[in-house]
Amino acid sequence: MLENMLSELTGAGRFRGQMFIGGRWTTGSATGTFEVENPATEAIIGTIPEGTADDAAESLEAARQAQPAWAALPPFERARLIFALADAVKANDGTLARIVVAEQGKPLNQAMGEIGATETFLRFAAESARRIEGDIFPSDAPDEEVWIRRVPHGVVVGLTAWNFPAALATRKLGPALVAGNTFVLKAHEFTPFSGIALAMLAERVGFPPGVFNVVTGAGRTVGEALVTSPHSDLITMTGSTRAGKEIYRAGADRIKVLRLELGGKAPFIVMEDADIDAAVESAVAARFSNCGQICTCNERMYLHEKIADEFLDKLVARTQRLRIGNPLDDPDLGPKISRQERDKVEAIVAETVAAGAEALLRGGPLQHGDLARGHWYSPTILRVRDNTAPAMRQEIFGPVIPAMTVSDFQEALTLANDSDYGLSAYVYSQNLRRLMRSAAALNFGEIYCNRTSGELVQGFHTGWGQSGLGGEDGKYGLDGYFRKKTMYVNWS
CATH class of the missing domain: 3.40.309.10 (Aldehyde Dehydrogenase; Chain A, domain 2)
Structure with missing residues (x-):
């Protein structure tokens, strides 16, 4: 399936992309398509569905239904599937790199480097499964302790930029999943096929339905619906400062948890x-x-x-x-x-x-x-x-x-x-x-x-000022995909 996708993207045909929602491929409620261009030739290489707010809602519902069972798995069981996805990325690195070249335009050796990073982000996240820690503190009361637990947010929405369409997806996907969250990816409409390819590989290695979903369409429709929905618990976005400000405003009414990696100078x-x-x-x-x-x-x-x-x-x-x-x-x-x-x-x-x-x-x-x-x-x-x-x-x-x-x-x-x-x-x-x-x-x-x-990958990629908030990578990046629950345990 992945090889057929590359053949259509780089050959005479056009690849007709679909969304991946709840473990199935679908055009959803879209009535139109968005054409994807090869920036080196200006040729139209494929199309994606112009998703709607209904498609966004369906993807979030699929993720919400899948999340309790996914979170109930021991972290290393979640990691086994993330490792399997990393192995699949490695086994298909040449194909994935050429998909990046076709939709994004970077030189092939740089695209191979991006796919290497795509794999590394997944492996580092999976390796972190045995390093998820809590804390126990003494209480002021007798026969009592204070427990701090790290627990998943729930449903994470990933909004990615077009400059690194594969690596930015797994930079967010890996730690979100190992923490016990489920994930909805809205890839940029300029470069949607890398995210679709990752979903193909996730399906191939046996991810449970709804754990990883991909929706396509415009940011002002699908993206906004994902951000403002009551069923998205954390929004992680890489993109421009302008887009980050729009997401900040859109998430304000529901006090969304945001991680925004924005512009730089x-x-x-x-x-x-x-x-x-x-x-x-x-x-x-x-x-x-x-x-x-x-x-x-x-x-x-x-x-x-x-x-x-x-x-x-x-x-x-x-x-x-x-x-x-x-x-x-x-x-x-x-x-x-x-x-x-x-x-x-x-x-x-x-x-x-x-x-x-x-x-x-x-x-x-x-x-x-x-x-x-x-x-x-x-x-x-x-x-x-x-x-x-x-x-x-x-x-x-x-x-x-x-x-x-x-x-x-x-x-x-x-x-x-x-x-x-x-x-x-x-x-x-x-x-x-x-x-x-x-x-x-x-x-x-x-x-x-x-x-x-x-x-x-073991560092912490974070911006100050209008370059964003939150951050990615390393133990500090992983920590952002958890929230903390305090328990006062009294056995007197």
Whole structure:
């Protein structure tokens, strides 16, 4: 079934996706379909049902019915199925990676990396089954103890972004399930097929009906219905800050438990004592991977005045060697996800140049030769005058680097913190005091010191400010999929 799906997505036919609700495949109450485009070719590769509020309600009811029995299983019994799903992901990694390429456009080697992360998120969650802990405290009363138990929320709704359609799904699915919750996934309509593929594998390895459900459709219909329903207990979402604010408002009436991983505007600080060549390689990797469509990307640079010219010369030269092309040929950059997203990037660049920025490398939209179709954008490097330039304030989410010069470390820290966002930051320096100072002074949930981006599964991926609330990964991420129940046990 999975192989047939890939054949239709990449061949002459169109794959007709369905929703997976309560253990069955269905088009639900949808009367229309949403066309899914390959961003490298603009070809329509498949369709999904335009789900309705009724479909959202049906998926939540299926999850609600399945949840008590799922939660009653010993955690390691739940983990056995999560391990089995991880094994299935590994066994089908090439097929899953090509599905990601077809719907999202990232180069094949990067898609393989995403599927590796997809598997890792599941395995880490399953391995955590024997590490679920409670607490016992002495009471103030005789013959009494205070017990704190970790218990599941109930039904978890996962809303995922289009930039990592497979990995973001299992980043949420694994810990939610091992904690005893059931799960409803609403994948982004640009990239729904990775989530559908995961549901196919979950069905294959024997997940009980209703434990993992997938619904499709628009965020303003299906997504809103999932968020506002009285039958969804926790909402975990990865996406834009704008969408996060809408979910925050939509969940307010029912005081929803929310975990929101939103936009980022990561500063990349390079001091005069840094390993310049290593910093250049890191800056390139942290900006241009996935065509800059990563929330932890290098979004703005602060370069010490003593090394700024050398650094920028090397940065431009290294960037000019990047290859753009067919994602299946393993280039360095694939296309942007959509024409709208590509045009947004170009508008930010144009505004920044109009405000006085110097274009050290002026890329832009590409539309010729082998790239005559698709949403291509070549790398751009801008030298800006100050921190008010549009490219220094707005999340670009594309292959553009704005950079400015600073006179000392304190100025770099001050400018880095001058942002509404607080997800990730980078610091390159050989001075340990500076690194320790940055740990205290930078208002960001993640700080990469002398290394490029790429958080680890045992860490904690969390944003501050308008980059969100809650977090994912590691023991702290898992803890968010539990709520706590206090029992006063008296045996006098």
